[in-house]
Amino acid sequence: QKEVEQNSGPLSVPEGAIASLNCTYSDRGSQSFFWYRQYSGKSPELIMSIYSNGDKEDGRFTAQLNKASQYVSLLIRDSQPSDSATYLCAESNAGGTSYGKLTFGQGTILTVHP
């Protein structure tokens, strides 16, 4: 049974700070990793994907992947109140069959307070 574990929340940071979200996974065959953001009562939306070891930056977001340690993280710089949401880590090892077949973590609730 594949598992994706996220750091327990909720996480509260002040506006302008760096929010750090962490995730570990159990399946060494996992190839693709994703961070989805979900506002309360809404559907998830993809904010970052990462496939190779190292860092990937997109605006205020940086995803980090370490396959040897089976660890994925998301850093949010200059956090804004609008970043307050649940962040879901997900992985896929579906290869060429179905990349939409994801295993999700339980989510971390982030609150950014002014």
Added chain:
Amino acid sequence: NAGVTQTPKFQVLKTGQSMTLQCAQDMNHNSMYWYRQDPGMGLRLIYYSASEGTTDKGEVPNGYNVSRLNKREFSLRLESAAPSQTSVYFCATYPRRGWTNEKLFFGSGTQLSVL
């Protein structure tokens, strides 16, 4: 261009009743998925259809059946609803089988309560 449309948005059932959740997409995507989301448990895959004419079980298929009616529509049926099926159900699509660097497109969800 509606994207992924789920109906109904809310539903209350009694134990033992049956119902079908409908999902339709107008994006010409090949793959379609049904996930459920319970508090503190993230999303779990129920069933998926990698392409028209195929369906496969996901992580939690017991108590559910699916039909890929055509490329646009993928329905989820509860034959005899149980309180454990109280959840938020999301339909999602994926553009192209075998392609990376894409993303899941989610519908707005169906909140189902089984009493």
